[in-house]
Amino acid sequence: MKIAQVSPLFESVPPKHYGGTERVISYLTEELVHQGHEVTLFASGDSTTEARLIAPCAQSLRPEMLRYPWLAYHTIQMDMVAEMASEFDVLHFHTDYLHFPIAKRLGTAHVTTLHGRLDLPELEPLYKRFPHIPVVSISNSQRAPLPWGDWHATVYHGLPDNLYSFVPEAGNYFVFIGRISPEKRLDRAIDIALQCDMPLYIGAKIDKADEAYFEEQIKPLLRHPKLQFLGEIGEREKRELLGHATALLFPIDWPEPFGLVMIEAFSCGTPVIAYPHGSVPEIMEDGVTGYTVTSQEEAVRAARNIHLIDRKGCREAFERRFTATHMAENYLRVYQQLLSG
Amino acid sequence: MKIAQVSPLFESVPPKHYGGTERVISYLTEELVHQGHEVTLFASGDSTTEARLIAPCAQSLRPEMLRYPWLAYHTIQMDMVAEMASEFDVLHFHTDYLHFPIAKRLGTAHVTTLHGRLDLPELEPLYKRFPHIPVVSISNSQRAPLPWGDWHATVYHGLPDNLYSFVPEAGNYFVFIGRISPEKRLDRAIDIALQCDMPLYIGAKIDKADEAYFEEQIKPLLRHPKLQFLGEIGEREKRELLGHATALLFPIDWPEPFGLVMIEAFSCGTPVIAYPHGSVPEIMEDGVTGYTVTSQEEAVRAARNIHLIDRKGCREAFERRFTATHMAENYLRVYQQLLSG
Numbered sequence: 261m262k263i264a265q266v267s268p269l270f271e272s273v274p275p276k277h278y279g280g281t282e283r284v285i286s287y288l289t290e291e292l293v294h295q296g297h298e299v300t301l302f303a304s305g306d307s308t309t310e311a312r313l314i315a316p317c318a319q320s321l322r323p324e325m326l327r328y329p330w331l332a333y334h335t336i337q338m339d340m341v342a343e344m345a346s347e348f349d350v351l352h353f354h355t356d357y358l359h360f361p362i363a364k365r366l367g368t369a370h371v372t373t374l375h376g377r378l379d380l381p382e383l384e385p386l387y388k389r390f391p392h393i394p395v396v397s398i399s400n401s402q403r404a405p406l407p408w409g410d411w412h413a414t415v416y417h418g419l420p421d422n423l424y425s426f427v428p429e430a431g432n433y434f435v436f437i438g439r440i441s442p443e444k445r446l447d448r449a450i451d452i453a454l455q456c457d458m459p460l461y462i463g464a465k466i467d468k469a470d471e472a473y474f475e476e477q478i479k480p481l482l483r484h485p486k487l488q489f490l491g492e493i494g495e496r497e498k499r500e501l502l503g504h505a506t507a508l509l510f511p512i513d514w515p516e517p518f519g520l521v522m523i524e525a526f527s528c529g530t531p532v533i534a535y536p537h538g539s540v541p542e543i544m545e546d547g548v549t550g551y552t553v554t555s556q557e558e559a560v561r562a563a564r565n566i567h568l569i570d571r572k573g574c575r576e577a578f579e580r581r582f583t584a585t586h587m588a589e590n591y592l593r594v595y596q597q598l599l600s601g
Numbered sequence: 602m603k604i605a606q607v608s609p610l611f612e613s614v615p616p617k618h619y620g621g622t623e624r625v626i627s628y629l630t631e632e633l634v635h636q637g638h639e640v641t642l643f644a645s646g647d648s649t650t651e652a653r654l655i656a657p658c659a660q661s662l663r664p665e666m667l668r669y670p671w672l673a674y675h676t677i678q679m680d681m682v683a684e685m686a687s688e689f690d691v692l693h694f695h696t697d698y699l700h701f702p703i704a705k706r707l708g709t710a711h712v713t714t715l716h717g718r719l720d721l722p723e724l725e726p727l728y729k730r731f732p733h734i735p736v737v738s739i740s741n742s743q744r745a746p747l748p749w750g751d752w753h754a755t756v757y758h759g760l761p762d763n764l765y766s767f768v769p770e771a772g773n774y775f776v777f778i779g780r781i782s783p784e785k786r787l788d789r790a791i792d793i794a795l796q797c798d799m800p801l802y803i804g805a806k807i808d809k810a811d812e813a814y815f816e817e818q819i820k821p822l823l824r825h826p827k828l829q830f831l832g833e834i835g836e837r838e839k840r841e842l843l844g845h846a847t848a849l850l851f852p853i854d855w856p857e858p859f860g861l862v863m864i865e866a867f868s869c870g871t872p873v874i875a876y877p878h879g880s881v882p883e884i885m886e887d888g889v890t891g892y893t894v895t896s897q898e899e900a901v902r903a904a905r906n907i908h909l910i911d912r913k914g915c916r917e918a919f920e921r922r923f924t925a926t927h928m929a930e931n932y933l934r935v936y937q938q939l940l941s942g
Contacts, residue, residue, distance in 0.1 A: 261933070265695070267695050268675075269675060269678060283861070284716075287758075287759060291761070291928070292933075300688075316675070321674060330611065332698065334657070336658070337657035339701065339705075340655055341607055341643055342702050344641075351605045351607065354626050361680035361703050375622040386673045386677060420628055420632070585632060587625075
């Protein structure tokens with residue numbers, strides 16, 4: 261009989277130490293080979309077998325057998341999508357890559373928007389395996405680590421044009437919005453505000469992974485009376501806070517694929533002071549929607565001159581490039597392309 | 602146009618707080634509806650949309666957007682399997698449920714052995730969604746939480762019959778093998794050994810998740826001179842240790858789907874003292890391969906009488922029920938059934 265054995269990839273088959281599942285798979289596989297069956301083992305490349313070995317990865321992945329509830333629900337979801345696929349002209353996925361194997365076999369046009377950073381080591385073998393899955397980037401810079409993807413377009417994020425109201429006259433404070441994590445560089449934002457002697461409002465959540473960073477690096481800085489730490493804030497508070505700010509400080513230190521809060525600021529008329537990482541150079545129009553800076557010195561100078569930026573120009577830039585209507589039009593063009601191609 | 606939008610399920614669409622991806626999906630979806638397209642959104646049930654909502658789960662899953670490298674490699678693996686499916690008579694999966702949506706569409710007979718515990722809450726909706734995926738349990742008790750699975754057989758794990766050698770004369774010590782975690786109850790094993798005034802060798806690894814438990818609950822107990830903590834041990838050490846033990850102590854406190862170490866003990870002729878959880882009553886033959894006990898008092902009595910168990914009877918039980926040959930034969934019966942059904 262021709263038999264495929266599909267093993268988890270967490271441990272080699274057989275495993276080096278513990279790993280009951282992989283050991284049993286090994287015993288079963290070798291026994292079937294021994295009995296004369298034609299066996300193929302899909303397992304990590306450090307496996308040892310008399311069967312034909314097909315290895316999706318060179319090394320076994322990690323010792324802990326991690327199982328996650330979210331995976332069950334995404335598996336259910338993909339089955340639902342597959343079952344109903346023929347009802348649709350286009351399937352638009354936003355679920356990373358989980359659906360790739362099934363999407364390419366469904367016979368319905370599909371496209372995937374990649375929302376995350378793409379410089380993770382496991383994505384190189386993944387996208388080399390799936391070179392013909394149509395993908396959309398949310399900035400051109402996001403694509404850099406995966407030039408072999410089947411890129412159909414960059415579609416910038418958009419907001420409903422009435423989601424934020426234009427605020428013609430700003431208050432007198434800076435704002436920092438987002439997560440508190442090393443790559444978001446709240447420490448830089450604090451330094452800029454204090455050097456300018458301006459109040460800084462901080463609306464930011466702290467992920468579990470960043471709690472130690474917050475306690476050690478950020479909390480000691482927050483004692484200054486010019487700084488207001490608000491924790492995680494809701495949409496309404498954010499609108500208020502962002503709309504009346506003199507500027508949004510966005511001194512990031514990582515290749516952020518798309519800085520949504522920047523276009524939220526623009527839509528209120530609030531200019532942005534940003535470091536030019538990731539998507540920032542594509543989103544910012546230097547001197548029009550704020551200033552792009554490469555050092556704290558420049559940032560402080562830009563912050564002191566921020567009144568030179570016309571708030572109406574920021575709003576106009578938003579309307580010209582970053583509305584939900586633009587986004588939808590751009591996606592519809594992609595859908596049409598898929599259907600006519 | 603008829604468009605499906607497939608969102609991650611981590612946050613509702615739109616999200617309650619942060620969650621850039623789900624917000625953008627919401628903006629896009631509503632805009633497409635607004636433009637007159639027929640849009641279906643596959644997203645968590647707490648989403649709000651003008652599109653048709655299809656919810657694989659009632660609530661969004663969790664706030665952290667977790668991405669895991671292992672998922673990329675298992676995705677590659679499933680694509681490899683799918684591409685080659687027609688080469689095989691049978692596909693035998695050991696990868697939980699990740700492959701269910703694609704396996705059922707491949708047109709090749711397939712079966713999945715479930716190696717883990719099945720009393721996790723997310724598995725109920727999952728197996729209700731996939732009632733016709735042929736599955737095999739590794740003990741009858743393992744099935745209890747999922748009676749609606751398409752169970753084709755229980756196939757007990759097996760070991761190559763020459764993997765361990767029969768040791769006719771035991772040494773004079775007990776052994777505990779496995780992980781150190783609350784449900785494995787090393788504390789009970791220690792108590793049994795000390796009450797019998799017997800040495801206990803402990804060959805056990807400590808997962809990251811169990812480090813605090815080890816430090817707080819177990820480490821203080823290990824100071825006694827009768828106890829030898831060896832940490833994680835290799836296969837060869839294990840054979841030596843297990844083969845010459847007076848008995849394996851297996852006082853578990855959880856529904857272990859299959860206690861592989863019990864049949865390893867049998868194959869050396871080493872009897873087992875076990876609490877009757879999970880698969881234990883199916884694997885143990887009380888009075889033949891050791892003793893099943895329900896209290897520490899009984900366990901100590903059993904340990905003192907363990908010389909009444911014939912080591913040859915343990916080995917014979919192994920040869921009768923738990924060799925790799927038996928396991929392979931049982932699986933081949935399942936494969937044949939699938940092909941003729």
